[in-house]
Amino acid sequence: MMAKKSFIVRMSQLVSLLLVARIFMLLLFTFTLYVSTFFLFSQEESLRNFVFDYKVHGIILCSLLSIASGGIINQFYDFEKDQLQKPFRTKLQSFLKQKYFLYSYIILNIISLSIAVLLSPRIFVFFLLYQFMMWFYSHKLSKILMVNNLTFVSLTLYPFFGMLVYYQHFSWKLFWMAMFLFLILLIVDILKDILTLRPDTIFGYRTLPNVLGIKATTIVLSILLIANAWISFLVVQHILEHHLLVVYFSLSIVILLLSLLPIFFFRFKRMYWLVNLLRIWIFLGVVFMLLNGIFERVG
Numbered sequence: 001m002m003a004k005k006s007f008i009v010r011m012s013q014l015v016s017l018l019l020v021a022r023i024f025m026l027l028l029f030t031f032t033l034y035v036s037t038f039f040l041f042s043q044e045e046s047l048r049n050f051v052f053d054y055k056v057h058g059i060i061l062c063s064l065l066s067i068a069s070g071g072i073i074n075q076f077y078d079f080e081k082d083q084l085q086k087p088f089r090t091k092l093q094s095f096l097k098q099k100y101f102l103y104s105y106i107i108l109n110i111i112s113l114s115i116a117v118l119l120s121p122r123i124f125v126f127f128l129l130y131q132f133m134m135w136f137y138s139h140k141l142s143k144i145l146m147v148n149n150l151t152f153v154s155l156t157l158y159p160f161f162g163m164l165v166y167y168q169h170f171s172w173k174l175f176w177m178a179m180f181l182f183l184i185l186l187i188v189d190i191l192k193d194i195l196t197l198r199p200d201t202i203f204g205y206r207t208l209p210n211v212l213g214i215k216a217t218t219i220v221l222s223i224l225l226i227a228n229a230w231i232s233f234l235v236v237q238h239i240l241e242h243h244l245l246v247v248y249f250s251l252s253i254v255i256l257l258l259s260l261l262p263i264f265f266f267r268f269k270r271m272y273w274l275v276n277l278l279r280i281w282i283f284l285g286v287v288f289m290l291l292n293g294i295f296e297r298v299g
Contacts (some may be wrong), residue, residue: 004227025071029159032286033060036160039293042175046295051175058119059166062127063159065112070134072105077138081199126165130158142190145206149193153185173238176231180252181285183228184278187259194275196283228254241289244292248285255281 038050039062050056051094076098109131116124134155157178164170193200193207194217201210208217232252239245255277262274 015265016129026268028066029067035286035290037163039289041163041169043167053293056120058115059162062112065108066127066130069105069108072101073135074138076101081203116272149186149189152189153182156185176235180228180231180235183224187221187224188275188278191271222260225254225256225259229253242292244288248288
């Protein structure tokens with residue numbers, strides 16, 4: 001009986017660590033990084049060269065380890081807020097003492113930087129800055145109005161910027177696609193701030209909803225949605241030869257403009273579905289990119 005209880009406790013501790021490290025997000029990031037790297041940044045490289053490019057795999061591994069450590073340190077600072085907003089999740093996390101989360105955070109960072117320094121000094125500096133900014137975001141920036149949203153989205157896209165620099169592949173097509181992704185992530189983050197209005201106010205997080213109010217935030221979201229619909233149109237003009245991506249970004253215009261309706265006419269407390277819809281749409285963008293790349297390479 002005691003052995004069974006001990007096993008359950010150990011499994012609960014493992015689940016709590018995986019939740020804090022955001023294992024599902026890491027799996028999605030792995031898929032997204034590999035697809036975008038091969039089909040966007042390294043378009044002239046053969047599959048064989050890509051598979052045997054150890055630096056690419058090293059950079060992606062360092063990114064994933066850094067993201068996992070960032071999730072852990074963010075949970076450490078947001079623990080009280082999460083107790084109010086995500087009680088079930090924090091209950092699972094309570095099976096493991098906070099000090100073990102900090103140990104995991106330090107170990108993951110050390111492993112990531114050790115791999116980075118073996119790859120090159122520039123890659124080491126790149127990830128050292130990334131890890132510092134994720135800690136600084138959790139420690140200070142997450143409570144500063146608008147800086148929190150912009151920093152969070154920028155840090156989310158930081159590994160992709162690293163791959164862009166590594167391949168030294170820039171084009172207006174990539175610029176507008178990056179702007180599209182930046183704005184849709186910013187919209188999702190502001191929507192999340194509306195959903196967490198009460199705990200953010202209690203624990204001193206200065207967000208658009210609790211500083212400017214819901215109505216002003218609605219106007220900001222509307223401007224961002226319309227701007228991103230326009231950017232989607234610009235992307236279409238630059239990718240006319242990529243048929244599947246044209247379909248995706250054309251549909252994005254419709255999705256973004258239709259998102260104005262629930263923002264104005266539905267209650268914000270029931271807006272989780274819109275956040276999830278936009279997240280799914282981002283994931284579908286990666287799937288479209290994968291399929292488009294496969295068809296073009298096979299063709």
